[in-house]
Amino acid sequence: MPQNIVYWDDVTEGQDIGSYSLEMTAVKISGGAWATRDTNPIHHDKDFAQKAQQKNVIVNIMHSEGILSRLATDWSGPEGEMKKNRFNIEGNCCAGDTMTVSGNVIRKWVGGEDEGYLAGMHLVELQVNSVTQDGPFCNAQITMALPTKS
Amino acid sequence: MALSEKDRALIGKESEPVHAPDEVSKSMIRHFCEMMEDPNPLFTDEEYAKNSKYGGIIAPPQMLMVWCMPRMWPFPEFPWIPMAELDLPGVDTWIATDMIHEFHKPVRPGDKLYYIMKLDSVSDMKRTRIGEGHFITTTQTYYNQNREMVGREVRTVLKYKPNE
Numbered sequence: 001m002p003q004n005i006v007y008w009d010d011v012t013e014g015q016d017i018g019s020y021s022l023e024m025t026a027v028k029i030s031g032g033a034w035a036t037r038d039t040n041p042i043h044h045d046k047d048f049a050q051k052a053q054q055k056n057v058i059v060n061i062m063h064s065e066g067i068l069s070r071l072a073t074d075w076s077g078p079e080g081e082m083k084k085n086r087f088n089i090e091g092n093c094c095a096g097d098t099m100t101v102s103g104n105v106i107r108k109w110v111g112g113e114d115e116g117y118l119a120g121m122h123l124v125e126l127q128v129n130s131v132t133q134d135g136p137f138c139n140a141q142i143t144m145a146l147p148t149k150s
Numbered sequence: 151m152a153l154s155e156k157d158r159a160l161i162g163k164e165s166e167p168v169h170a171p172d173e174v175s176k177s178m179i180r181h182f183c184e185m186m187e188d189p190n191p192l193f194t195d196e197e198y199a200k201n202s203k204y205g206g207i208i209a210p211p212q213m214l215m216v217w218c219m220p221r222m223w224p225f226p227e228f229p230w231i232p233m234a235e236l237d238l239p240g241v242d243t244w245i246a247t248d249m250i251h252e253f254h255k256p257v258r259p260g261d262k263l264y265y266i267m268k269l270d271s272v273s274d275m276k277r278t279r280i281g282e283g284h285f286i287t288t289t290q291t292y293y294n295q296n297r298e299m300v301g302r303e304v305r306t307v308l309k310y311k312p313n314e
Contacts, residue, residue: 037221066185073190087251088248
């Protein structure tokens with residue numbers, strides 16, 4: 001299958017990087033928890049989740065990070081390398097919720113000497129937000145290294 | 151409330167290595183991608199990955215934490231971790247507030263990872279929206295079997311007593 005390539009040269013700050021929506025069923029939420037080895041019953045046991053004041057089982061942290069990171073590489077194509085992910089949980093996403101993930105480019109620069117392992121790389125920072133029908137769920141600032149045309 | 155002498159003395163201490171129970175595997179990678187619906191061919195398409203700059207399948211970088219999650223059975227004997235030694239009287243509920251992941255080197259099937267946790271800081275008792283508690287920041291540095299650093303995680307959690 002041919003893969004898209006986003007070159008650093010062509011990126012502009014502010015540009016949209018697309019979006020997707022996922023229907024978060026109990027099967028996906030519990031499957032995501034087991035796929036990330038998170039055994040907390042709040043991710044697979046509805047009775048337990050409701051006793052913890054949730055309306056149903058909730059998406060776990062590593063699953064959320066995976067879904068947000070995916071938008072970055074869906075956009076860049078496999079040539080883009082994820083270098084850093086700053087991740088924040090603001091709310092909840094429960095079984096039955098629709099999760100919508102969207103983002104845009106907030107910064108474009110070349111890694112400076114004081115930036116350690118990022119020095120010399122052609123970088124962009126993406127703001128990626130995830131919401132449910134009830135409000136904000138989580139967000140991330142993702143730093144990607146992109147190929148250049150030269 | 152200020153920290154006890156004992157808790158204060160743990161700040162800056164490092165854990166013993168915490169080892170992944172298994173090697174990085176293609177089947178775990180595929181399960182992860184299946185649940186994230188992640189189509190990146192570097193993670194699951196042998197042919198594509200072989201012809202890429204990596205020369206083979208790599209793990210999604212965002213699986214960094216996954217590899218070292220403890221097994222349920224048989225329950226592992228945990229190495230010494232300064233975080234687990236904190237007394238912090240009166241607080242027993244956790245919530246993660248902030249997490250930074252850095253990805254330094256690709257992780258590949260067959261790699262066996264471990265991490266070392268450093269206790270960076272523990273705040274005095276603070277009042278928050280959800281209760282009173284301590285903000286605890288730790289850094290987990292992840293290495294592969296060749297002792298190369300593959301990534302790093304800085305995580306802040308609030309250990310608190312929920313409001314009545």
